[in-house]
Each structure stands twice: as structure tokens, then as C-alpha cells.
Amino acid sequence: MNKTLRSAVLAIPFLAFSAPAPASGDLQAPATGSVNAVDAAKGVVNLTHDPIPALGWPAMTMDFGVAGTVDLTKVRKGAKVSFTVSKGPDGIFRITDIKPEGK
Ligand SMILES: [Cu+2]
Numbered sequence: 001m002n003k004t005l006r007s008a009v010l011a012i013p014f015l016a017f018s019a020p021a022p023a024s025g026d027l028q029a030p031a032t033g034s035v036n037a038v039d040a041a042k043g044v045v046n047l048t049h050d051p052i053p054a055l056g057w058p059a060m061t062m063d064f065g066v067a068g069t070v071d072l073t074k075v076r077k078g079a080k081v082s083f084t085v086s087k088g089p090d091g092i093f094r095i096t097d098i099k100p101e102g103k
Pocket residue numbers: 049057059060061062
């Protein structure tokens with residue numbers, strides 16, 4: 001088998017992996033970032049997050065609202081965190097899980 005043909009054959013299985021579009025209200029993605037500010041009373045956290053490829057988002061600094069189940073009282077300014085961003089049925093992205101990175 002020549003080199004060009006072999007490359008073509010090896011590439012074929014990857015064509016099967018096109019990501020299915022998630023149902024509305026079902027879109028969520030893992031992310032990491034660092035905490036700039038926390039307002040536990042309002043349920044808002046300001047983060048500088050790394051790129052989120054699953055959402056097509058570049059790295060940026062932004063406010064996130066959190067779901068009612070998220071306890072922000074243990075989230076500290078300056079902490080590196082892992083979190084989950086989920087798109088609600090209202091089309092708004094919120095944090096549904098947040099914890100110190102690596103835990
Ligand atoms: Cu963002």
C-alpha cells in the first residue's frame with residue numbers, strides 16, 4: 001500500500017465522529033478557569049475561563065449565574081476551578097457545578 005492511500009484509509013474512521021446536535025436545554029460542557037469575584041447572595045460568579053471547545057467559546061472573562069443547587073459560599077476569589085456550564089431551556093448558560101480544580 002502506498003503512503004497516500006494508507007493515510008486515506010486511516011482517516012476514514014474519523015469521519016464517523018460528527019458530534020450530534022444536543023437537544024435544546026440539554027447542552028452542557030466542562031470548563032476550567034479562575035475566580036475573579038463571587039457574589040453568593042446573588043448567585044453570580046465572575047470567572048476568567050479557558051476556551052470551551054464544546055460550546056465554541058474562546059477564553060474570556062465574564063459573569064456567570066449559577067443554578068439554585070450550586071453553593072457559592074465555598075468558592076474563593078483567586079481559586080482555580082473546574083465547572084460545568086449548562087444551557088437552560090430559557091437559552092441562558094449557567095454554572096450547574098463548580099469545584100476546586102483537580103478535586
Ligand atoms: Cu465566556
